[in-house]
Amino acid sequence: MVLLEGPPGSGKTHLVLEQIRALLGRGDYGWRLLVPTSTMAEHTRHALAREGFIFDPQLIGTLAGLARELAQPRMLVPEPVLDWLIGEALGELNPSRFRPVAEFEGFRRALARSIRELAAAGVQPALLSEINGAEELAAIYTCIEGKLNARELALDGEIMLRAAARLQQAQTPAKVFLDGFFTFTDPELALIEALSRVAEITITLPAWDGAAACLNRLKSFGFSRQELSRSAPKPELSLLRAPTLEQEVKEIAARIVESGRPFRQVGIIMRSGGNYLSAFRTVLERFGIPARFHFATSLYSSPLVRQILTGGDRGHRARPAEWEMEYRTRAASFLPSVPVEPGAYREVLLWRSRAAALAGFAEALKQATALLDEYPQVSGEQYARCLSSVLRLTPLSVADGRRNVAHVMDAYEARQWRLPVVFVCGLVEREFPMYPAPDPLLTEEIRQSLRRRGLRLRTAADYEAQERFLFELATSRATETLVLSYHSSDPKGNPVLRSFFLDRFLENHPATELEARRLRPAPVGSTPPEPRVYLADEVLKEHVRRLYRRLSTTAIEDFLQCPFKFFAGHTLKLEIPPPASGASLDSRLEGEVAHDVLKRWIFSRGGIGRLVWEALERICRREGIPKNHRFLASGLELQRSLRHFISEARHSGFSPAQAEVGVEVALGGLAVIAGRIDRIDISEEGELIIDYKYSRADNVRKILKEHEQGLHIQGGIYAEALRRRGRRVAGVLFAALRGRSEDKDKLWYGWQENDLNEVIRRALEFAEQAVTAIHQGNIAPKPARAEICEHCDFQDICRVETAAAAEAAGASNDAE
Numbered sequence: 073m074v075l076l077e078g079p080p081g082s083g084k085t086h087l088v089l090e091q092i093r094a095l096l097g098r099g100d101y102g103w104r105l106l107v108p109t110s111t112m113a114e115h116t117r118h119a120l121a122r123e124g125f126i127f128d129p130q131l132i133g134t135l136a137g138l139a140r141e142l143a144q145p146r147m148l149v150p151e152p153v154l155d156w157l158i159g160e161a162l163g164e165l166n167p168s169r170f171r172p173v174a175e176f177e178g179f180r181r182a183l184a185r186s187i188r189e190l191a192a193a194g195v196q197p198a199l200l201s202e203i204n205g206a207e208e209l210a211a212i213y214t215c216i217e218g219k220l221n222a223r224e225l226a227l228d229g230e231i232m233l234r235a236a237a238r239l240q241q242a243q244t245p246a247k248v249f250l251d252g253f254f255t256f257t258d259p260e261l262a263l264i265e266a267l268s269r270v271a272e273i274t275i276t277l278p279a280w281d282g283a284a285a286c287l288n289r290l291k292s293f294g295f296s297r298q299e300l301s302r303s304a305p306k307p308e309l310s311l312l313r314a315p316t317l318e319q320e321v322k323e324i325a326a327r328i329v330e331s332g333r334p335f336r337q338v339g340i341i342m343r344s345g346g347n348y349l350s351a352f353r354t355v356l357e358r359f360g361i362p363a364r365f366h367f368a369t370s371l372y373s374s375p376l377v378r379q380i381l382t383g384g385d386r387g388h389r390a391r392p393a394e395w396e397m398e399y400r401t402r403a404a405s406f407l408p409s410v411p412v413e414p415g416a417y418r419e420v421l422l423w424r425s426r427a428a429a430l431a432g433f434a435e436a437l438k439q440a441t442a443l444l445d446e447y448p449q450v451s452g453e454q455y456a457r458c459l460s461s462v463l464r465l466t467p468l469s470v471a472d473g474r475r476n477v478a479h480v481m482d483a484y485e486a487r488q489w490r491l492p493v494v495f496v497c498g499l500v501e502r503e504f505p506m507y508p509a510p511d512p513l514l515t516e517e518i519r520q521s522l523r524r525r526g527l528r529l530r531t532a533a534d535y536e537a538q539e540r541f542l543f544e545l546a547t548s549r550a551t552e553t554l555v556l557s558y559h560s561s562d563p564k565g566n567p568v569l570r571s572f573f574l575d576r577f578l579e580n581h582p583a584t585e586l587e588a589r590r591l592r593p594a595p596v597g598s599t600p601p602e603p604r605v606y607l608a609d610e611v612l613k614e615h616v617r618r619l620y621r622r623l624s625t626t627a628i629e630d631f632l633q634c635p636f637k638f639f640a641g642h643t644l645k646l647e648i649p650p651p652a653s654g655a656s657l658d659s660r661l662e663g664e665v666a667h668d669v670l671k672r673w674i675f676s677r678g679g680i681g682r683l684v685w686e687a688l689e690r691i692c693r694r695e696g697i698p699k700n701h702r703f704l705a706s707g708l709e710l711q712r713s714l715r716h717f718i719s720e721a722r723h724s725g726f727s728p729a730q731a732e733v734g735v736e737v738a739l740g741g742l743a744v745i746a747g748r749i750d751r752i753d754i755s756e757e758g759e760l761i762i763d764y765k766y767s768r769a770d771n772v773r774k775i776l777k778e779h780e781q782g783l784h785i786q787g788g789i790y791a792e793a794l795r796r797r798g799r800r801v802a803g804v805l806f807a808a809l810r811g812r813s814e815d816k817d818k819l820w821y822g823w824q825e826n827d828l829n830e831v832i833r834r835a836l837e838f839a840e841q842a843v844t845a846i847h848q849g850n851i852a853p854k855p856a857r858a859e860i861c862e863h864c865d866f867q868d869i870c871r872v873e874t875a876a877a878a879e880a881a882g883a884s885n886d887a888e
Contacts, residue, residue: 073268075290076276078300080487081548084276087300088251089120091274095247096125103247106135111366112252112488135250136228139263142235142242149225151184151465152436154216156443156458158183161215167208177461178700186513187213191227193529194258195522203521209513232259236266250275252487254541255283258528265293278545281537285528307494307550309581312557314588317498320559321351323588324495325359327555328478331493335362338478339491341546343504345482348497352480364472366481371436372463374429376406381456381463381696388452392444395455396437403433421472428470436462453693460696483542486549494550499558499571504546505539508532543573556583607849616643617847622736625747625786631842632783633860636853638846640866648865657688657697657706663766665691665706666809667750669714670764674731674751680718684710713766713810720819723805726753726760735793739836743843749790758800758825761790764807772808772821779831783856788835791828801828 076084088105095103107113113132120127140148149157155177162174162183173179190200190213197217201210220226226234236259248271255277256264267273275290277283279299291297314320328338342348345367356363371377380403390398407430440459444450450458479489483504498504510516519529530538547554556577558570607613631638640646657665668691669683676683688707692699722728729752736746751762763786765772778784787804794801805822823831853870861867 073272073293073295074274075287075295075297076274076300077279077287077297079279079302079548080545081302082300084278084300085251085488088249088274088276089116092120092249093123093125096120096127101127101131102245103131103249104138104245105132105249105251106138107132107250107252107488108134108254109252109485110134110137111485115488135253135260135263136231139231139235142238143226143231146224146226146231146234148231149220149223149227150439152439152462153223153225153443154184154187154227155180155461155465157216157219158187158212159461160219161212165208165211165215167211169208173701173704176700176704177464177698181465182513183209183212186511187216188228189514189529191229192257192259193522193527194229194233195527195529199525199527200522203518205515206518229257229259232257232263236263239263239266239270244270246271248273252276254278254280254487254538255286256289261286261289264290268293268295278541280541280544282534282541302548305551307552307554309583310553310555310586311578311583312555312586312588314557314559315561316563317347317559318351318355319588319590320497320557321348321355322359322591323586324497324555324557325352325355325361326589326591327495328361328493329359331553333493334476335478336476337492339486339489339494339549340478340480341483341486341494341496341549342480342498343483343506343542346503348503349480356478356480361478362474362476363478363480364474366479366485369468370464371429371432371466371468372460374425374468376426376429377433377463378696380406380433381460389449390452391449392441392447392455395450395452396441399437399459400434403430406430421470424472425470429468432466432468433463436466439466460698464698483546486546489549490551491549492552493555494546494553495555495557496546497557499556499574501569501571504543504571505536505573508535540573543571543577547577555586607851613847613849616849619643620743620843620846622744622746623843623846625745625789628745628839628842629784629786631846632785632838632856634853634855634864635845635850636870637855637860637864637866639851640869643851646866646869657692657703659766661691661695661697662706662710663764665710666714666766667764669710670717670750671731673714673718674728680714681711684714709810717807717809717819723753723760723820725755725757726802727755728752729754729759735790737789737793737796737836737839739840739843742840742847745785745789745839747786747789747793752794755802758802759794760802761787761794761804762807763787763790763805764809766809768811769808769819769821772806775806776821779834781856782834782838782841785835785839787823788828788832789839792832792836795832801825804828804831 076087078084092103092105095101105113105116107116113134117129117132120132136148158180162170162180166174170179186209197210197214200206200213203210217227244267248267250264250273253276264273264275273295275295277287277290287297312320312323314323324340328335331338340352340363349365349367352363353365380399406426436459440455440462443462444455444458479491481489496504514529516532519531522529523531547556556574558568558574560568560570562568607616627638627642630641665684665687668687669680672678672683672687673680684707688703688710691697692703697703730749731751733749733752734746735749736744738744749761750764753760753762765775767775775784779787787806791801791804803822803824805820808819808821855861855864861870864870
């Protein structure tokens with residue numbers, strides 16, 4: 073029994089694969105290679121298959137997979153089932169400490185992580201109950217264990233221990249290799265010890281602090297230790313600095329293209345997904361770089377799945393199987409048509425993604441129905457909640473057989489890769505390394521108490537050691553060129569601290585320093601840009617004129633901000649994707665909550681807290697947004713802001729009279745502009761128009777400025793509408809609802825009666841210009857300000873950069 077130990081890049085995996093190649097070369101199949109993840113197993117199978125070796129794919133698998141085989145009939149509990157059982161346990165036990173957050177999906181997932189970590193470390197509920205501060209967690213753990221036993225299910229640690237106990241009766245190979253692991257838990261070591269009694273074992277482990285205890289245990293089993301030193305050649309090292317994350321990602325994409333290498337020789341490593349992952353998905357596509365993203369995504373992240381979940385009547389009660397059939401019928405209407413034209417890979421990948429999502433959705437329906445099967449009837453809301461939980465915890469896997477792709481991965485996935493060119497990005501503090509937030513369930517005190525009893529739960533020091541090791545691992549994956557990159561400021565322009573790991577690394581590894589350039593990907597294709605963007609067909613323009621005989625103030629303002637934004641949202645009526653998994657309320661939905669609460673408060677004078685939570689519940693249910701810590705944070709912020717507002721909600725001499733008042737203004741025979749006034753207060757001086765803005769004071773001041781610049785017309789249109797009804801308008805005020813200020817003057821912004829003539833004149837003028845341009849077919853992607861694009865729902869389909877080139881080309885042609 074051999075233990076190969078060495079730092080990343082010391083050739084441990086190479087030695088194991090050389091032994092496997094020798095066995096395959098002489099037709100010996102009495103072996104098994106066990107790795108930590110299924111993706112690593114698949115990667116190794118493909119690598120050997122490309123070398124011409126033919127073998128049973130089951131010879132290469134995971135240690136967890138072997139344990140599940142041996143532990144049968146006891147099965148590993150699926151994540152959705154564990155989540156559901158935790159919800160049941162919380163309902164039954166109703167622990168006072170967890171009561172305020174028991175309904176939050178994020179809290180249930182945190183409980184699931186804690187329980188899985190305890191089980192993997194071999195901690196029993198009885199022992200946990202003896203630890204001060206862990207009593208309620210131990211009670212839930214005990215309840216969960218009872219529910220699992222009743223269903224012939226088990227957690228990871230018990231599966232490993234059962235497998236170790238049953239190994240003597242199982243058929244085992246003569247040789248077993250374990251490769252790619254960072255360390256082993258105590259239950260995993262129990263299985264390895266049992267394996268060592270019936271097979272010849274070779275194990276590889278990296279030399280790092282987190283593996284020290286594990287190495288000592290393995291030596292006690294009789295393993296002989298063979299130390300290896302780093303053998304990989306030193307790659308050419310560069311250090312790339314960019315002003316922002318976006319420029320960092322663009323520079324990496326540009327250098328991949330400029331290198332001229334096959335894309336399959338390039339890897340991009342980040343500590344985890346987050347902002348970098350979404351940025352790379354967008355930028356690599358725009359630069360024409362095919363890429364495979366080695367990140368797990370959930371079924372709930374599929375826009376198609378979320379589209380199926382929306383709508384439908386959820387008010388009545390029915391058997392779970394009936395709800396399943398209703399969702400199956402709804403899903404059938406989304407079945408994709410098979411692409412006809414060969415060669416359009418993006419269409420093929422889209423088709424595969426939709427097909428995989430629908431297949432996974434069908435399996436999730438079965439699981440949700442099985443979880444609810446003990447209930448004779450459930451409401452549509454209950455079934456949807458259960459189904460959403462299953463979807464969030466079920467991975468979505470889309471087949472992608474392309475070979476010439478760049479590989480984008482996190483630091484854990486990187487352990488199985490060696491590539492000629494590697495970019496390690498995001499080397500700033502709190503990105504790489506990451507600093508885990510304090511665990512409120514398994515606190516540092518509880519972890520230390522369990523460590524003193526001989527149970528290996530990770531502590532803060534272990535997490536720090538892990539981050540150092542992951543950095544060492546990531547920087548050892550390149551064979552020819554290694555580029556380390558970081559950005560110097562966040563999206564708000566605040567400076568960002570460079571990673572201390574990077575600073576220490578550069579002390580011993582001199583690097584060529586590079587600066588990010590200002591880049592824009594070249595437009596794909598050779599078609600010259602058109603000098604203008606508009607609807608040319610007279611039939612279409614006539615249709616648009618009929619369509620827009622009546623417009624809202626919001627629609628006009630969308631056009632004034634960007635004609636393409638208006639065209640996409642109002643003419644084409646493109647729907648934005650449903651909220652992603654774990655999404656929180658955006659500013660639009662928070663504004664809707666604020667408006668709803670204030671409308672109800674004016675007439676009922678009910679408690680603001682109750683009105684806020686009722687509106688939040690209603691809107692989040694409609695939008696499919698989960699109740700989590702961000703839901704709670706939004707609710708608390710809304711409560712604070714609105715309570716402060718109502719304490720200053722009245723103006724001297726004025727009293728609230730009306731809310732949600734519909735108004736309209738005719739622009740001659742051109743069109744009618746309609747709107748809705750949030751509130752009208754009255755006094756002897758006239759009527760005061762009040763419009764709520766769930767924004768901070770500086771944003772409301774900007775809205776006033778934009779009335780002068782021709783980007784907003786709301787205030788002037790509202791005032792003109794009331795004047796045309798023969799009513800005296802004493803002023804128009806915008807209320808800055810968000811935040812809290814002790815200065816009352818920072819709550820209200822607007823115009824008094826003497827200023828309204830000019831405000832109305834500008835609003836009518838800008839509205840008439842906008843309607844005329846809409847009727848003439850103007851759909852140009854031409855934002856009035858660049859920052860509008862950052863929050864536009866249609867930025868992914870807009871070609872504002874190409875349009876700028878087109879306009880320049882048109883001006884050039886005109887000059888000639």
